[in-house]
Amino acid sequence: MRAFDYHRPATLKEAASLLRKNENARALSGGQSLIPALKLRLAAPAALVDLGAIEELRGIKLDGAVLTVGAMVRHSEVATSRDVAIGIPALARLAEDIGDRQVRNMGTLGGALANNDPAADYPAAVLGLGATIHTNKRAIAADKFFLGLYETALKRGEIITSVAFPLPKRAAYAKFANPASRFALVGVFVSEGAGSVRVAVTGAAPCVFRAKDMEKKLAANFAPDVLAKVRVPPDGLNSDIHASAEYRAHLITVMAKRAVAAAVAGK
């Protein structure tokens, strides 16, 4: 690791000011992606602003038709929260299957979204549910948040504070996990909400995206079989030692069908 200054502010305001003032500062949430990157010197920020002591970034709230999850809420908390189980059980199950127990006990929702790893699970849920990302400055719709490989709409000094998920009528996530890393080779989150169907795909491309052809078919008939012949073209999908773009394209249809079947079955 390269040397860095370390700050542990107690308030959001102080954290934002530290991030603004220090040009090469990075926010640290659970650190399950950032610390390995520091160790490999893939990241070498001049300062780390640890968000771990900021109380206002915690908490889960189910209020009417919206589930709000604080940015520093850990995956293990989402997986076991009663409010999440009642509001969006598919989100609890997704969280329960991120990484492994130790990672889920540290990693946070806000950290995962700000990092926007192309194979992360949470971006699929946030995009697939049409959630809103709240920051210390503004509210950003999921459709405008994920911009590219590890790239988001967040600006310098901007910190995710919470995510508001509208409650869907039904939803599910299906993931084909890389057997070694458990990251999504392809993960598909589907939801049927107030008058709209969303299908979000992670792991397959440099950034999470919506499969709009699938959404159209499902809007007419929310059943797995309508997706049988819908293929996302392999052009632009990831091709690596784990899977070719063609294989990932194939998996998207398979995972989408499984997700719809699970949503229909209420599983």
Next chain:
Amino acid sequence: MGITVSMTVNGQAVTAELDPRTLLVQFLREYRQLTGTHVGCDTGQCGACTVHLDGRAVKACNILAVQAQGAQILTIEGVAANSELHPMQAAFRDHHGLQCGFCTPGMVMNALELVRKHPDPSEETIRAGLDGNLCRCTGYHNIVKAVQAGAAAMKR
């Protein structure tokens, strides 16, 4: 730049002035001489460095010591009562849940949280629950048996 860090390790309050780069596992092993917590892969994959942070199993090679400010840390050294092995440790011995033993401290620390959440775990639950811990000797069968026996013994 030194940072003053205070935490409780195995029930004992400790304070140190640390370079912020110090990993929690480094702090435990090199500053506290608690070498039961192992460094296996040093990349957050193998789980040999698993300790409890405020009751949660975490990988100490993937956490900065400064992130544990004010936390309660439990390491494998704090698991046994006096000179008596914890039932989970005894179960690993009785069921040959280890060969070289390098992964064992991490396996035990993970198993303790697993059993707290699932007091009567099935084989499937144990295998899924130990996902974050690698063993290169045993083939896992005896580890699974040990965790099941340890869980039963902990109920007594």
